[in-house]
Every structure is written in structure tokens, then in C-alpha cells.
Amino acid sequence: MTYPFLDNLRVIESSAFIAAPLAGLTLSQYGAEVIRVDMIGGGIDYGRMPRMPQADGRGRSLYWTALNKGKRSIAIDLRRPQGRELVQALATAPGPRGGVLLTNIGTPWLAHEVLAAKRADVITCTIEGNSDGSTALDYTVNCATGYPAVTGGGSVQHPVNHVLPAWDMACAYQAAFAIVAAVSRRATCGEGAQLRIALSDVAFTALSHLGVMGEAELLHQDRPSIGNDLYGAFGRDFGTSDGGRIMVAAISINQWDALVQACGIADAIAALEQRLGLEFRDEAQRFEARAEIAALVEPWFTARTRAQAEAELTRHKVCWGRYNTVTELLAADARASVANPVFERIDTPGIGTHLAAGAVVRAAGLPRQPTSPAPLLGTDTDQVLHEVLGLDSGVIGRLHDAGIVAGPERDPSRV
């Protein structure tokens, strides 16, 4: 579902992979009109795995269609000057709704100064790998953050990469925020903005904000590599008698009391405190004794099935979560289903009907619109040229004839 927060905003997106497309998706879910510009035939991310199975190997990408739902699509030959001029014109079309470009491609012909010469108050948001313009991806930034060296009991020599592209995701949401902040300022003072966000800066600023950078500089220590243990309080995963796995967290005092009550270990905990000379109402002291505490908690889990443990944990208001695969999540967790208003079922051309997320926010009382599925490439070519640039059908026809633009590709599942 989308909300009409930004229905006075049009964003031209020239992008690939995750960070910029997810930023555009986020803007679209808040009501912005997002027009993704692609090379005729698709950009370098258009066929990225996983793809729908199809004998010719050309099934649609579940990756691309997931990241580009809610958008309009225009297909242009970006190698030719006339095609590039069309994109420049789209990004600088007059009117308060327009004049916003979102990109992570970094082509000179979409540079801020080029567009600002055509529309002085243009807002451009360029996502880069590093701030010097050099290439970096989530994978090659993440390794530098120190996190893989302390994940899963790892080390620098035996690092564990994250699988979630966390920095791309954070970069996307920061970019959406930056664009709306700049648009808001433009509405007040009339000035455009040249925004640049480097993926590496997204990661390294987070190290500062989360305190791990200060820890290294001021305490001369790195976060310890402690496997699945929660840092600074008590929490970790436990196995149940039937092979289930459950995470529990006891950061607040209420969460700690709930865990102790649920497991019925109040006396044993009191004895442990006495033996160690610690006071577990202090979260740092729980962390210090985490191995001994876990030894008291573990038998409670191994004596129960997952269902039994979950029921008792819930009854005692313990903060817990179940480990599962995505398949298991979809099969058993109502939070990832249409029972949750954040989700809906949409019908994507070439893919079929499937669960899809709309805006993450829930805004009481505001009208909502269904999320539109990812378009076939070029689905909106003619309408966009007409609506945004005011081109008439004769001009649009000649652009087609010259191969400068292309209309909707055929649904690959029906070719």
C-alpha cells in the first residue's frame, strides 16, 4: 500500500542494483511518482538472480521486479545523444513536482551541473561507492567495517560476511530521506541541491553512531567476537527438544525478570549472583556472567518442544523470536502475510500473483492505494513522454521509428 505523503513529487530514477532502486521504491510508497529510466532491453541489473524459471533462461528477475514495483518504466537508448537529452529533459521538466533525479549510475551526462544548466533548482541525489567516485559495493564496504571479523565467532582471518545487504538498504532509506529534505527546503527557499551519498560513508557513519568507533578510539578495544551472544546484556539462542531454535533477549530489567520467571530459575540465579558476587539487575553484570546464566537457561529449552517453549515464553512476556527460513516464515508467521496491512497480493507481469510489501509505515486515517507491480520495461514510455515532456504522438512515433525509445517489452512468460 502507498500513502499520499509525497503526491506532489516526481522523481526520475536512473539506477541499477539495490541502493538507488530501493530509494526510489521507498519514495514511491510514500506517494511520489517515480519514473525509472532504463536502457532499451534493460540495464545491467535487469536479469539478476533469482529469475522465474523459463526454458529460454529469460524468465523475469525476482530481484529486479521486487525492487522496482510501484514505479513507471521508460525505455530509452541511453548510448545516443538524443536518448540522453530525453532523460535530461525528464529530470529538469518544469513545475514544482519535478526537477528531481535519483541515480547511482554516475554518468557525466547526468552530472548535477549539466542538469542545473537546464533547471537551476534541480535536485540531484547521486549514490556512489566511495566518496571519491571509485567503485564499492555492499560486500567490499562491509568487510572494512569490522563486523565480519566479529560475526559468528569470526576473526579478520576467518570473517563472516552478512547476507543481508544492510548498507545498501540503509543507503536507500537515507537517500529517500535526503531527497525529501531537499525538496522541502526547495519549497521554502527555492534552491535546488546537489546531494551525494557514498555507500562507504553510510557504513562508517553508522560505526560512529552505534558507538563502536568511539569504543576503538577511546577505549582501545574492538567489540569482542562473541558468536550469537548479545553484547552488553543477556541474550542468545537456544535449541529445543525437537530441533527448533529460539532467540531470547533480556536487555531491560522487565525482559530479564520475565526470562527468569519463565524458566523458573529465580533461586538458581540468586545463588549464582551470590557465588559470583554479581548483581544481575545491572545489565553489564548479566553480560559478564552470560555463560553461567546460559547454563541455567539451556536445560529449560532442551526439555521442551519449540511450541511448548514459545507458549510459555509468550505467557511470561519474554522477548523472544523463532529462527526460521523464509519459507517457514511465510508458512507460519502472520506478520508476513496479508493479515498484516503492510502486505498485499499483487500481480506482476511475467511472474504472477504474489505477496508484496507496501510502505512500512502505517498512517492512521490516511487514504491508501495498492502498490502497483513492477512494470514491463517501457510500459510507460509513451505516456511519460507525453505527460512530462508534452510530446505529441507524431514526435513520439518518430522517436520509436529511430529506435531512441521503446514501448513495452513483451511479457517474457508469454513470448
Added chain:
Amino acid sequence: MTYPFLDNLRVIESSAFIAAPLAGLTLSQYGAEVIRVDMIGGGIDYGRMPRMPQADGRGRSLYWTALNKGKRSIAIDLRRPQGRELVQALATAPGPRGGVLLTNIGTPWLAHEVLAAKRADVITCTIEGNSDGSTALDYTVNCATGYPAVTGGGSVQHPVNHVLPAWDMACAYQAAFAIVAAVSRRATCGEGAQLRIALSDVAFTALSHLGVMGEAELLHQDRPSIGNDLYGAFGRDFGTSDGGRIMVAAISINQWDALVQACGIADAIAALEQRLGLEFRDEAQRFEARAEIAALVEPWFTARTRAQAEAELTRHKVCWGRYNTVTELLAADARASVANPVFERIDTPGIGTHLAAGAVVRAAGLPRQPTSPAPLLGTDTDQVLHEVLGLDSGVIGRLHDAGIVAGPERDPSRV
């Protein structure tokens, strides 16, 4: 550094831990005035590890001060009706700048309808664990996403938790975005908004946007557990002769060509393609043959020191990154230093001078202000009461006498 994008915005933050404080920090870095309200003596996150070393154990938290830089602090007795009324008054003070509350506390006396009764166009943004209001933390949401089951070669029975609180971070940036979107809409139509964002929805919507949900539903498969290998193309980590560890990624065709050239394995790759009947210009076929490709790449790394490998990778424009600890990052990577304009040195009371990140965006030509350090609790109590609520010194004095508010705590490092 902060930018004046949002200097017409004041946000009252009643929060704890990461998601809401990081959202407030993000807003402050774009120029908003963010006033964090805390219980006199500090909330439940005020002493979270790591802390500055101090004989009495009361050294300031590097976690709290990292997340609350750039804000003003007011200390109020939140258990008493008069204290709660002050917070309500702050959040609903008249004027276009105000009327915005950011919270992840969820107390009934800060509910949207309570504040809307005092100011009809108030905007509240409430971050929750689950959308039914039940508790969840990053740790207990992450386990449900399926990621720990495929990280580091793990499984549901042997999951690997992430250490980065990725969902808290994503939630923070989404909340900052949602607030600015709602403020922008209010400026146009005059309506407030009740915004709710659940941490679990932040995670599960990302599963949809990144295609892994569609993969499970439509292809009946979960993302495979493939350790440090990059999914869908070629990339992984390699060790150098001197114990260094380097991540390389070859997603685009340019990145792939660069890696093959740097390692001097063009002939061996061609022979491998022939033997396997594959075409590595197709990223999916690189992924299929990733083990065989890695076997050709690995000897190149083991024959070189880290410095040698990095120099040659850079020369060939390979997309690569170095694994390190945060200490090593600070010692050797200019991207995490004041050579990068995103960083600056600030002097935090009770902590000293240290590196800190400002806004992640770089906005050419806009004036910038230094990031102010995290305040001592209650540093701004009197000024906020005067500036926002118009209270005079007599009234403020009586609030102090009654213990309803408190002024700046003493610098704990000087007590």
C-alpha cells in the same frame, strides 16, 4: 557536520536504545532541532555498554553519547503528572516548527489522540517492536527473517546472528524519512499524521523488496547458505601470504574482466568455460562455477602480501575491500578520518575529544555547522522550557524546587 535542510523543524524525542534515537540523530544532522526528553537521572539506555572507564563504574556510555549527539537534552520526572504534562506541552507547542513527536517508548500519556486533543495537526511517529504493540528487538526480529540461517554457512539449527543492528538502523532512517514526508504534507494541507513503524515490518518488508520473499513463495526455494560467497555472480574473500583477508566482487562485466586481468587468468578461465560448457560473461554462470573460479583466483592471492595484492587490484580497477577491525580501520583508512568531510572531531563532556560522523550526505555549496556533542542530561532544560513553552525563570525555578525538572547533571568524569 549538519546541513540546514530542516531548520524549520523541531522534534521532541522520547526514546531509548537505537531506532528512535538514531532517527532523531538523523533529523538533527539535516538541521532539525531535536530535543531529547529523559527521565531525571537517565532512561533505561543511559548506561548501556560500552562505558568510559571510571573507578565508580559510572563512566558515560559511548553508546548513548554516540546516538544522542546533535541533540538538546531536557530532564523531567516522567513518573509525575506535572512532568508528563510538560512533555505533552513540548510536543504540541504551537507554531509551524513544532508539533512533532518521535518515540519508541509507547506510553499511553504520549499516545497520538492525547496529543491531537491539544494540537490537532500534531505528527507523532511511534516505533514499535511488532505492529500489535508487543515487544521485539533487532535480535528477536532478525532470527525470523531467515538471514541467520544462511549466514556463514549456517542453518536454522546453527544460525549466525548479525552483530550490526541492521533492522534498528533501517528503522531509524525510515522513521526520519516518514517524519519529513508527513511534515511536508502538513505544510501543504495542514493535516497532522499518526505514523507507526514496527521493527518487524522493517525487516519483513525488506525481505519483499530484496526478492527473497518472492523466491520462497514463487520458486519454492530459500536463498542457499553459501558462506562468504556472493549470491548470483562471483565474489568472495581470499587470504594473502601475510595473513591479510580481501573481499573481491565481480557482479558487472567490467568488474569480472578486471578481476580476470588482475589475476592474469584469462587463459585458464577460457579453458574452464570450455570444459564446463559455460559462458562467464553471464553472471549466473559465474555463480554456477564459483568454486572452480575461486580455485583459479586463490593462488594469486596466496602468492602475494596484502599490500601487493591491493596495489595490483587497484591498478586493474577490481572492486575489492580489506577486512579489518575497527581499530585497524581507524589506523589505516582515510575514509574513516577527518580527511573525509563527513567526519569531524568533537569534544563530548565526560568523554573527551573523538572522531564523530555528521550527516552522511554531502551537499555541495550549502553551509555546514559542526555536530554538537551529546549533551549532559538536562543541559538544555531551562532554555527549552523558556524557548519552547515560554516559561519564565520563576516558574522554571519552582519546577526545579518541586523536582519536576532537573538541570545539567555534573560531568561524571569530574565528580
